[in-house]
Amino acid sequence: MNTKLKSIVFPVSFFSLSIFITFLLIFTKEDAAKETTAKPTLAIEAFKAKAKNYRVYLESESDIKPKSELVITSSVPGEIIYVSDFLNNGLIFKKGELLIQIDSLDYSVARINAKSVLDAAELDFKLKEADAKQSNEELSTFGSKNVTDLAKKLPQLKSSKSRLDAAKANYDKTLSDLSKTSIYAPFDGRVNVNYVVNGTKVSSIDRLASIYSVESFKIDFPISLSDLEYLGISKNDLGAISRPNLEIKISSRIGEKTYYQNGEYSGISGNIDKLTQTVDLKVSIDGDSFVLPVDNGVFSKAKIYGKTYEDVFVIPNKSINEKNEIYVVDENTLLKKKVDIIKRYKDSTIVQSGIMNGDLINITPISIYVDSMKVKLLDK
Numbered sequence: 001m002n003t004k005l006k007s008i009v010f011p012v013s014f015f016s017l018s019i020f021i022t023f024l025l026i027f028t029k030e031d032a033a034k035e036t037t038a039k040p041t042l043a044i045e046a047f048k049a050k051a052k053n054y055r056v057y058l059e060s061e062s063d064i065k066p067k068s069e070l071v072i073t074s075s076v077p078g079e080i081i082y083v084s085d086f087l088n089n090g091l092i093f094k095k096g097e098l099l100i101q102i103d104s105l106d107y108s109v110a111r112i113n114a115k116s117v118l119d120a121a122e123l124d125f126k127l128k129e130a131d132a133k134q135s136n137e138e139l140s141t142f143g144s145k146n147v148t149d150l151a152k153k154l155p156q157l158k159s160s161k162s163r164l165d166a167a168k169a170n171y172d173k174t175l176s177d178l179s180k181t182s183i184y185a186p187f188d189g190r191v192n193v194n195y196v197v198n199g200t201k202v203s204s205i206d207r208l209a210s211i212y213s214v215e216s217f218k219i220d221f222p223i224s225l226s227d228l229e230y231l232g233i234s235k236n237d238l239g240a241i242s243r244p245n246l247e248i249k250i251s252s253r254i255g256e257k258t259y260y261q262n263g264e265y266s267g268i269s270g271n272i273d274k275l276t277q278t279v280d281l282k283v284s285i286d287g288d289s290f291v292l293p294v295d296n297g298v299f300s301k302a303k304i305y306g307k308t309y310e311d312v313f314v315i316p317n318k319s320i321n322e323k324n325e326i327y328v329v330d331e332n333t334l335l336k337k338k339v340d341i342i343k344r345y346k347d348s349t350i351v352q353s354g355i356m357n358g359d360l361i362n363i364t365p366i367s368i369y370v371d372s373m374k375v376k377l378l379d380k
Helices: 002-037 105-142 154-179 225-231
Strands: 042-044 046-048 052-063 069-073 078-083 098-102 182-184 189-194 207-213 216-224 247-254 257-268 278-286 299-316 325-330 333-338 340-344 348-353 360-362 373-377
Touching: 052 216, 052 225, 098 207, 105 154, 216 225, 216 257, 216 299, 225 278, 225 299, 247 278
Parallel strands: 042 373
Antiparallel strands: 046 360, 052 299, 069 207, 078 098, 098 182, 189 207, 216 278, 247 257, 247 299, 257 278, 299 348, 325 333, 325 360, 333 373, 340 348
């Protein structure tokens, strides 16, 4: 009996155990499969958006040039007997400084001779004037009638007056010629090119030197037509271009040192460069505030601050894609938003709309975006 019972119980127990193990393996495999196919949560970094007022700026570059340049020529011919050291040493000369002296001997002699002629003409005129006066008195005393102009000595007086006027004009010319032998600086400036030395014989068509003023400088910064709106440059109802409120910061690098100074808006050119589609923003720099040790032709860069936009967002470029879209985190869910851009810079972008104050904006690169995908914010 025992043997028979064992033969029955053992197969049943074995079969039951087999079924239990089978079910256990099935459920364990399903759990493992679930764990394998579960999507991992993406860990990202984000920042909180905050609206603020922002003044946009444009960047441009050009060369500094003097506002006033002048080629010195001689108004009178002659031999140069003096050349100032300023024409060769490159230093700054002051207004009124003697730069070049032309031999004035012949012009001094001409002035003396002209003065002699003038004195003689003045004496002759006075004599003719007294003679005419005496003749008129005599004619009146004798009651002469139908008296001619010749008897009144009027033609003689008129001729003497003409000679006097000519003598005065000639004397004034000799004074002018004499003064032109000395060439003085018309402004504070520097010499760009010197063409003469002592002993050079010059005429009125010869160039003696090229000079420029250091009292004021100019820079023409090219600005793209599409960027003019950021500067607030437009025409008013009368057709005149309104003066924008600009702040211009200029930097110039010389050697290992960078110099900074402010520029002032002067105007804008009306000519458009057909190749680059730009116009020149004209900027001036006052000579008194000029900080560079050199000036003419210095390459410089500028930041030109224009309009101020209110309640905008400045976000890093890595947070916005090429379609002007950003990713915003809302309760660990990543949502895509379209934004309206005002201006892009090298590292940041100015956004007008599409963002709300307090939005958490993703800055982690995302290769593949799935709508409403789950994310986890990394602690900073």
